[in-house]
Amino acid sequence: MASARLRYSGKVTVVTGGSRGIGRGVVKVFVQNGAKVVFCANEAGAGKALEAELNEVGPGSCLFVLCDMAKEEDIKRLITVTVEQFGQIDCLVNNVGWHPPHKPTDETTTEEFKDLLNLNLISYFLASKFALPYLRQTQGNIINVASLVASIGQKHAAPYVATKGAIVSMTKAMAVDESRYNVRVNCISPGNVMTPLWEELAGQTPDALATIKEGENAQLMGRMGTEEESGLMALFLAADATFCTGIDLLLSGGAELNYAFKRQKGISL
Ligand SMILES: NC(=O)c1ccc[n+]([C@@H]2O[C@H](COP(=O)([O-])OP(=O)(O)OC[C@H]3O[C@@H](n4cnc5c(N)ncnc54)[C@H](O)[C@@H]3O)[C@@H](O)[C@H]2O)c1
Numbered sequence: 001m002a003s004a005r006l007r008y009s010g011k012v013t014v015v016t017g018g019s020r021g022i023g024r025g026v027v028k029v030f031v032q033n034g035a036k037v038v039f040c041a042n043e044a045g046a047g048k049a050l051e052a053e054l055n056e057v058g059p060g061s062c063l064f065v066l067c068d069m070a071k072e073e074d075i076k077r078l079i080t081v082t083v084e085q086f087g088q089i090d091c092l093v094n095n096v097g098w099h100p101p102h103k104p105t106d107e108t109t110t111e112e113f114k115d116l117l118n119l120n121l122i123s124y125f126l127a128s129k130f131a132l133p134y135l136r137q138t139q140g141n142i143i144n145v146a147s148l149v150a151s152i153g154q155k156h157a158a159p160y161v162a163t164k165g166a167i168v169s170m171t172k173a174m175a176v177d178e179s180r181y182n183v184r185v186n187c188i189s190p191g192n193v194m195t196p197l198w199e200e201l202a203g204q205t206p207d208a209l210a211t212i213k214e215g216e217n218a219q220l221m222g223r224m225g226t227e228e229e230s231g232l233m234a235l236f237l238a239a240d241a242t243f244c245t246g247i248d249l250l251l252s253g254g255a256e257l258n259y260a261f262k263r264q265k266g267i268s269l
């Protein structure tokens with residue numbers, strides 16, 4: 001592929017939680033556009049396999065780092081390894097996150113809420129904190145993966161929704177602070193994107209296929225988003241959206257529109 005067609009050639013990008021799902025979509029699209037991607041996950045097998053698969057094709061490259069984003073020392077190491085290998089950071093995509101099985105507030109323990117805050121929110125803060133000195137040098141950008149539920153809520157998921165709302169707020173606060181260094185900070189709020197996490201949650205319901213169908217029908221577009229579409233939105237923010245900071249881009253297929261009535265029995269409105 002000629003380098004003129006690549007949209008993020010040579011840009012060093014860190015992606016947290018990149019071995020599957022939305023993170024994998026970001027890693028793939030960035031490598032396809034010439035970036036040098038460092039991505040992490042807490043599972044070695046899938047991470048190593050993706051690293052080998054993408055490096056085979058290029059034109060960019062990727063490096064997998066095993067780490068637990070719930071641990072501060074691992075987050076620090078992810079950033080250190082990136083700088084040791086590539087000497088700079090142009091973009092940080094904070095994507096790692098987990099959605100616990102749905103349950104009411106009364107049944108949620110303090111520890112469960114704190115653990116989720118730690119992984120979904122504090123890891124974004126810490127990765128940003130450790131990467132910012134380098135992002136300021138390159139006038140780079142941060143992309144945080146929040147969620148549509150931050151603005152529309154979700155049943156039996158108060159802790160998850162709270163972590164995602166906080167990500168949107170933190171994005172705006174950091175955009176304010178970092179503007180003096182020309183570092184942009186933006187976020188993406190996906191609605192339903194078909195990923196292993198989504199499948200896992202559907203698997204915990206009495207009829208997984210029916211739950212997935214419902215998930216598809218929640219969008220005006222009658223389907224879920226894809227990993228690749230997630231990667232393309234992140235690439236837009238990183239490569240093209242040079243006059244945008246502090247924004248929250250919905251990746252939702254219109255799920256938030258029309259008072260929740262979208263499609264019934266597969267028939268479009
Ligand atoms: N899928 C959706 O519909 C959807 C919607 C809105 C927001 N999101 C958000 O998008 C992000 C990615 O979600 P997904 O659906 O792709 O999830 P996923 O579970 O399919 O993938 C998560 C990735 O994070 C990694 N990971 C998990 N725990 C980790 C840890 N402790 N340390 C390091 N890596 C870890 C996993 O190995 C995997 O690579 C999350 O922040 C999620 O909240 C997803």
